[in-house]
Amino acid sequence: MSRPLRAMTVAAAMSTALVLTACSSTETPADAKGGDESWTPVTIEHALGTTTIEEKPERVATVNWANHEVPLALGVVPVGMASADFGDDDGNGVLPWVEDKLEELDAETPALFDETDGIDFEAVADTQPDVILAGYSGLTQEDYDTLSEIAPVVAYPETAWGTPWREMIEINSKAIGLAEEGEELVKDLETEIDSAVADHPAIKDMSTMFLTHVDPSDLSEVNFYTTHDTRAMFFEDLGMQAPASIQKASDETDQFSSTVSAEQADVFDDVDIIVTYGGDDLVTTLEDDELLSQMPAVKNKSIVNLPGDAPLGTAANPTPLSISFVLDDYLDELDKAATAAK
Incomplete structure (x- = not known):
């Protein structure tokens, strides 16, 4: 799909999503997105720009490899995530450790984005996300710009496909307002690794x-x-x-x-x-x-x-x-x- 056509399709999907949300919403202003007065805007600098998340994200989407594991590990189920095309042992697009976590959270499988031919921008837009996590990814500038038309995007800090697991947790957890919980997750994993390594x-x-x-x-x-x-x-x-x-x-x-x-x-x-x-x-x-x-x-x-x-x-x-x-x-x-x- 050409860039102009893709952008038009994304824009159309966004417009439809907004109309549906407006027509179906029965929330009071205090319950609606942005009603959490405890939220402090978060600004994150990354390799492709600077992203500010002005309001508390309720609908979290992720693209590219493994970014969905951060919110899931912190108890937040994404509305959409990339389908697993490598290492999937049963062909359902979800890796076994992700399946286990979804079961633990008593959650259904989120919408799966087929990224075989690149990011499916229309599918991402259809999930109506408030933020898009890609702290570990290979986003191009064009990918980032197109996704940013849908919602604020958090890209990799420095190098494409080079974000260590600690930083993946750090940048993605910060974007959803769970920075402290992310730090605890890192500490817990470090303790687990050290304990296992001691036996070898x-x-x-x-x-x-x-x-x-x-x-x-x-x-x-x-x-x-x-x-x-x-x-x-x-x-x-x-x-x-x-x-x-x-x-x-x-x-x-x-x-x-x-x-x-x-x-x-x-x-x-x-x-x-x-x-x-x-x-x-x-x-x-x-x-x-x-x-x-x-x-x-x-x-x-x-x-x-x-x-x-x-x-x-x-x-x-x-x-x-x-x-x-x-x-x-x-x-x-x-x-x-x-x-x-x-």
Whole structure:
């Protein structure tokens, strides 16, 4: 859909929503949106602009990956959220840890936005949101501008797809007036992580890299996530560290991933553990490759090969609700790889 047509459609959806709201409303002024006199306008600066939320948001919509988990973790059910297109184990568009939380809150599944071809602006407008959360996202400026025609939008603080889970909670919770609750959520998760990590001393200080999805048919390059990516950032939470080789490559880019020719694979001699997506066949492929098989982590079979289309693989990218759901299983896999490396 072209930008002018899309904007017209969004505008039409917004107008219809306003008419329906006006015709059906039986609220008194004190009960209507904005009637909460305790609300103090919230201003949030982010990578795409500055957003001020003038009135207490009652209808919260979220776009892109996992932003809905913040309000849900704090007891607020969004009116709409992105459908899960990765790691969904039963095909209903909702990840299992989100299903569990909705059940806990005795809530129905919110409207699901299909983002296969980008943000569905009309679907977002149809939910009549008061605020749109996208603290962890890859919004373009055009996306942000179009969404801002619907409601105030909170985008990522600095880097697209580079918001750590703590900051995702911080920026999204602040936007809905639950900043203090967000801080408590962060503390609770930190305590839970520290407690679980204490039971896995073998992984402490292990240098770990995360390969992106490997194409077995083309091993001419080594593609990996930099320290700007939340998957790699999570290793530090788990008591591990970025290898010097990965840190050096990360210092040379602001992107969440990078590439090195397989002929230079010896640069990764400082890697103890490799985490990637795939199965046993992928590990065999790496071991059979003349160049990549020389990497110490491959030689030692110190590889965590996560199922890319299952919840465990999905949760390697930590989010507010997924951390608790998979933490023990993830640590068990890392523990096995650490033991093989020693």
